[in-house]
Amino acid sequence: MFELLGITPQVLMGQLLLGLINGSFYAVLSLGLAVIFGLLNIINFTHGAQYMLGAFVAWMLGAYLGVGYWWALLAAPIVVGASGLVLERLALSKLYHLDHLYGLLLTFGVALILQGIFRDAYGISGQPYQIPDLLAGGHNLGFMFLPNYRAWVVVASVIVCFATWFAIEKTRLGAYLRAATENPTLVGAFGINVPRMIMLTYAFGVGLAGFAGVLAAPIYSVNPNMGADLIIVVFAVVVIGGMGSILGAIVTGYGLGLVEGLTRVFYPEASSVVIFVIMAIVLMLKPEGLFGRSA
Template sequence: MQALFGQLLVGLINGSFYALLSLGLAIIFGLLNVVNFAHGAQYMMGAFAAWMATTYLGVGYFWALLLVPAAMGLVGVAVERLLLRRLYGLDNLYGLLLTFGLTLIAEGLFHQAYGNSGSTYPVPAALRGGVNLGFMYLPLYRAWVVVVSVVVCAASWFVIERTKLGAYLRAGTENPRLLQAFGVNVPLMFTLTYGFGVALAAFAGVMAAPVYQVTPLMGSSVIMVVFAVVVIGGMGSIAGSIFTGIGIGLVEGLTRYLYPEASSVVVFVVMALVLLVRPAGLFGRQR
């Protein structure tokens, strides 16, 4: 039982990162109709920014958790204004190719500077140690990751689905020209939306830095699973990304306990089965 609960905990932690990353992807695709392949690289850059801020500037974890997503969000704003904006109205393939190129550039630069060996980021002192639950030992930082991820995802869902700003975002998805006719600055809304999606990726990167090795390829190792999560939940579905991300993490953990050899492919098996039954995804709208 300790082995089972241990693997489910690992799956829940992975699922928390899947939920954060797929949420950012769903927000960007839902409004901008851009498949942001650079999301994994932005996650990696967030982790590296936190590591560099601590190593070279002495910035603590909690400050990095606030400052790094804000800084990466500004980088996302610059990318949207200078590059992505030129591709609106074109085929999705152009956005995919552009963001894939940005991924290769970012990974190449970080690989050239830091190699592939990986760097460790210390767990903050306030979150070290753990709690003995009797049936398993729960590290405090892992519990922190799960709780914060759920809170951030729930807050993002509430803003998008239950506020006036979220209504504007959803209206912009359906008919941006009509929304602009009512006086809403749609281009600015698009820019801020992409910046927010990038900030979510960087936030996940900072949270992941004490859990995984900080390496230039850490984004590449997770982005394909995150894309599968988005497809399973439904492209552009906020709730689908959150619930599916956490659910897939738990499924991976259970599979790792029952049949470890299949744990790396189970998400793609689930994706294939879901698409056979419901091509729009579990929470997507059928067209």
């Protein structure tokens, strides 16, 4: 059997799959962050908590109402998006004329409050969430075993990322969003309701976090810290891709997931820091990010 530097294909492909799955979450989460930052100029530190909220809403729908995975996959992002809508109207909208720092502090505070509430209510041990029957089991590909649910996570994230990219880059609505990112005053003077567009964009961005949370629920245990552990890596992904760049967030998300997986194969000690090393290099050589526009 083919081996590379003493690494068996099973190990290599297994880690690449793990990297691709992590990359799927990085891509969906960083996409939401990029959409929000692009239009609102808000660094949404609540994003990790909103991802956790998505997982918890899915779990609560199942535990308390008997709602299954597929309906939860639809309902939880809507619930999380609606909570984002309220947050934007009641708090974030008051900060747009102030420095970025205020938005960052507010969203960081909200994240701590959300995590605290769920930690208090459910502890930190985590709640189990079953893989839906349709996606149970897996396929033996000869060189590796591919669990169906993990394959679904990759496929679902690719579909969501592509649909979001298409909506933003190829539709009239997306043109409004891109234009409002550049010059919201002029877009408003064309008769477009920019404040409503900003509100709905924020809701959509956090809805993506909620969607990622539901996808993650059967893989990782549903616990209050699941977002906090991930969000720092996701911010690094966004910085590497270019703040506000939709394509950058998607490509960098998947790419860094794979890089992380490969690092785990060849130099495991560096796997938890490789993304931050890349971020430091990118910031030194191309501060606007790989896909960002220079100021």
